[in-house]
Amino acid sequence: MARRAAQDPEPVDPPRERASxxxxxxxxxxxxxxxxxxxxxxxxxxxxxxxxxxxxxxxxxxxxxSDLPGFVLHSSHGSDVLDLEAGLGGSITRRGYWKVPPTVRVRSWVGRVLLDFSEAEATTAVTAVELVTGMCTPTIVLPEGATADVDDLRISAGAVRDETVHRRERGDLHVSVRGRHSFGDVVLRHPVRGRWERLRALPAEAPRSVARRVTRVHRPARPDARRSDGPGR
CATH class of the missing domain: 1.10.8 (Helicase, Ruva Protein; domain 3)
Structure with missing residues (x-):
């Protein structure tokens, strides 16, 4: 009787990961x-x-x-974490295209902190930003349609300035800001649109006075302009 060919070994399930x-x-x-x-x-x-x-x-x-949209458990180690650390007075800036892991940890003291997600590629729908910062103003820029929360952020001698658009449902990207910050504000905002983008956003039937008012707000003063002290002068 012919010997049976050796069969491939059965796949072994990966070991279960312990929770912390x-x-x-x-x-x-x-x-x-x-x-x-x-x-x-x-x-x-x-x-x-x-x-x-x-x-x-x-x-x-x-x-x-698993049945709660937008709620995801992130790993706390490995390639799922990006550590950004600056020395005293150093600067941390991420803008343009950059790949965002599930967790971004920021450590900075007396230095600029800017995380701009408007052109970034996020690997998950929910990103956690963990702050250990002080004596600065961390600024987080979210793309239009993205949402954020600061439920797990502790601030002393400062406040949260949230200028983002709030909605009931989470956006395609949701940033959960957590950790601790002292002596300064934490700013959440969308990208700042330029003057001409604001003008183009005005409805076609907007009164001309509105357009003129927007234009005047951003028109630089003429350096050679003469001051008038009264009629006839």
Whole structure:
């Protein structure tokens, strides 16, 4: 009897990844926000929060968020994290095209911090920006249609200046700003449109006075203009 050909070995499932305390706390916080948004009932939140606190593996935590749009558990290590750190008075700037991982960690003291997502490529629908900053004004620029939250951000001797467009549902990109910041404001805004872009955005039937007013606001003063002290002079 012919010997049977050796069969390929059966694929082995990858080992399950252990969950960390920080990941369990992140999931519990996301479940709380989902309840406030009306996606979970108080009973559902209580049941899932208890499971999250007792979870040993990451796939158990993932299952608690699978039916909640926009809520994703991010890994806390490896290529999923971008660490941006500047020395005292140093500058951190990301603008133009750059690839955004699920988590961006920023550490800066007395230095400029600018994260411009308007032309960036995000690898996930939700990006966490973790701040450990002070004595500066971190500025986060979101593309039109993107949303943000600062639910897990702690600020001392400062405030959040949120100039973004708020909506009930999360945008295609959602930035969750968390961590701690002291002695300065945190600014969230959309890209600043130039003068001509604002003029083009005016409706066609807008009164001419409106267009003239917009134009005058941004018209530089003539350096050779003479001051008038009264009629006839």
């Amino acid at each position: 305390d920080a990941e369990r706390e992140d999931v519990a916080a996301m479940l709380a926000r989902a309840m406030v948004a009306g996606r979970l009932t108080p009973v559902e939140y209580s049941d899932r929060a208890a499971i999250a606190q007792a979870a040993r593996y990451r796939d158990q935590l993932d299952g608690l968020l």
